[in-house]
Amino acid sequence: MDELQLLKDELSKRDAEIAKLKMALQEKEKQLSLRTDVTEEALKPLKQVNKLSNESISRYSRQLILPELGVTGQVKLTNSSVLIVGAGGLGCPSAVYLAAAGIGRLGIVDYDEVELSNLHRQILHTEDRVGMSKSQSVATTCHRLNSGVEYVPYHLALDSCNALPIISQYDIVLDATDNVATRYLLNDACVIAGKTLVSGSALRFEGQLTVYNYENGPCYRCLYPKPPPPQTVTNCSDGGVVGVVPGIIGCMQALEAIKIASGIKSSFGQRMLLFDAIDGTFRCVKLRGRQPSCPVCGDAPTITQLIDYEQFCGAKASDKDKAMNILEKEQRMSAKEYKTILEEKKPHILVDVRQPVELEICQLPNTKTINIPVSSLQKEEKISELRDRINQLKSNGDDKVPIVVVCRRGNDSQSAVNTLKQQLLDNNIEIKDIKGGLHSWSKNVDHNFPQY
Numbered sequence: 001m002d003e004l005q006l007l008k009d010e011l012s013k014r015d016a017e018i019a020k021l022k023m024a025l026q027e028k029e030k031q032l033s034l035r036t037d038v039t040e041e042a043l044k045p046l047k048q049v050n051k052l053s054n055e056s057i058s059r060y061s062r063q064l065i066l067p068e069l070g071v072t073g074q075v076k077l078t079n080s081s082v083l084i085v086g087a088g089g090l091g092c093p094s095a096v097y098l099a100a101a102g103i104g105r106l107g108i109v110d111y112d113e114v115e116l117s118n119l120h121r122q123i124l125h126t127e128d129r130v131g132m133s134k135s136q137s138v139a140t141t142c143h144r145l146n147s148g149v150e151y152v153p154y155h156l157a158l159d160s161c162n163a164l165p166i167i168s169q170y171d172i173v174l175d176a177t178d179n180v181a182t183r184y185l186l187n188d189a190c191v192i193a194g195k196t197l198v199s200g201s202a203l204r205f206e207g208q209l210t211v212y213n214y215e216n217g218p219c220y221r222c223l224y225p226k227p228p229p230p231q232t233v234t235n236c237s238d239g240g241v242v243g244v245v246p247g248i249i250g251c252m253q254a255l256e257a258i259k260i261a262s263g264i265k266s267s268f269g270q271r272m273l274l275f276d277a278i279d280g281t282f283r284c285v286k287l288r289g290r291q292p293s294c295p296v297c298g299d300a301p302t303i304t305q306l307i308d309y310e311q312f313c314g315a316k317a318s319d320k321d322k323a324m325n326i327l328e329k330e331q332r333m334s335a336k337e338y339k340t341i342l343e344e345k346k347p348h349i350l351v352d353v354r355q356p357v358e359l360e361i362c363q364l365p366n367t368k369t370i371n372i373p374v375s376s377l378q379k380e381e382k383i384s385e386l387r388d389r390i391n392q393l394k395s396n397g398d399d400k401v402p403i404v405v406v407c408r409r410g411n412d413s414q415s416a417v418n419t420l421k422q423q424l425l426d427n428n429i430e431i432k433d434i435k436g437g438l439h440s441w442s443k444n445v446d447h448n449f450p451q452y
């Protein structure tokens with residue numbers, strides 16, 4: 001009897017183990033069904049359905065009972081595909097809501113990999129995915145939420161060669177990128193391929209949303225025929241952004257895409273939503289309509305194929321900073337050379353040209369730093385403070401006064417050297433900048449110095 005009981009116990013233990021292994025196997029199979037990053041290869045047409053499964057009825061029940069959406073809208077959603085370009089601050093929230101709502105196919109394009117500084121707003125990535133492809137990371141997170149959606153991650157930069165073959169395979173395109181060249185590329189590609197473009201942007205405490213090329217409404221070029229001068233464009237890495245702002249705009253992009261795909265229709269075809277997070281206000285402005293003279297969507301288009309957008313905008317199709325080289329070699333010093341100046345206590349003046357808020361984050365170990373933001377270098381009161389310090393050093397008997405200029409990455413500091421030279425007009429001053437700025441200090445001198 002005892003032996004029989006023992007056998008029964010053993011058997012139920014094994015059953016529990018088998019159940020556990022089956023679950024693990026299912027989880028692995030689910031993971032394997034997720035694509036790894038693809039290129040512009042042609043996809044199989046999205047399988048079209050005309051009725052919902054019982055599982056779909058349960059899953060989407062709370063939206064199915066909305067008369068505006070209903071079964072018809074859900075079937076349309078299931079039969080639709082959306083391409084999200086940019087898996088960052090806007091792309092993450094839009095992807096997760098489109099996946100949750102049951103879009104049929106979700107393409108996610110991003111050339112970049114996850115960084116720690118992305119996580120405050122790019123909420124589908126995780127700490128253990130730093131270094132992983134962003135498109136793959138978004139697909140993985142969304143797959144866990146809704147494995148019934150087909151995810152197509154593209155780990156590549158969308159450009160004039162691959163944009164049309166990729167975009168033409170989708171019904172709706174979301175612009176969730178952060179640079180002007182890609183905005184024009186996406187606009188022209190969507191007009192040429194006949195796709196609606198749901199466009200979002202977010203910076204600092206402000207966000208915007210518009211739907212372009214929708215129901216005979218304007219395209220991006222109708223409103224902005226000429227790109228802005230590159231130096232007037234600020235990115236999140238320089239201007240900063242509160243994570244919730246792209247969160248809100250990204251959700252709105254998903255909402256508009258869901259409305260369009262399910263047949264409800266978008267309300268932003270010729271309107272722009274402006275969100276101000278400081279005031280807590282949403283405003284809507286009416287935009288001018290499609291321009292018959294527009295070179296891409298007008299009556300006699302001159303742009304019928306994609307052009308070189310980096311050349312057209314005079315700016316890169318990424319917001320990653322490129323190291324500039326404005327100054328001559330002898331006008332620059334390395335971070336290590338500056339360390340020696342500090343150690344040897346050589347008389348000099350350090351001018352930090354970052355914004356005051358950045359000095360609160362970190363500063364070089366020089367207690368007498370003068371802070372003159374690049375934008376204030378022309379202001380006389382700032383320059384006179386610098387002149388006073390120069391005269392002080394000269395009165396100590398230092399004929400040739402060295403000025404060292406520093407900024408975050410070593411770009412602003414170079415233009416600052418030139419501006420200071422013009423402002424001071426003094427041959428007895430030697431002005432140099434620190435090559436690579438504070439990033440180089442952190443990399444080459446003090447590994448404990450924070451990078452932002």
Ligand SMILES: Nc1ncnc2c1ncn2[C@@H]1O[C@H](COP(=O)(O)OP(=O)(O)OP(=O)(O)O)[C@@H](O)[C@H]1O
Nearest residue numbers: 086087088089110111112157158177178182236237
């Ligand atoms: N042409 C492009 N092709 C593919 N992805 C693009 C293209 N242009 C921009 N992106 C992607 O769009 C995303 C924009 O998101 P966001 O500005 O929030 O992120 P970020 O560039 O990582 O941020 P940060 O400026 O803080 O470094 C980025 O992940 C970027 O790689």
Ligand SMILES: [Zn+2]
Nearest residue numbers: 219222294297
């Ligand atoms: Zn147009």
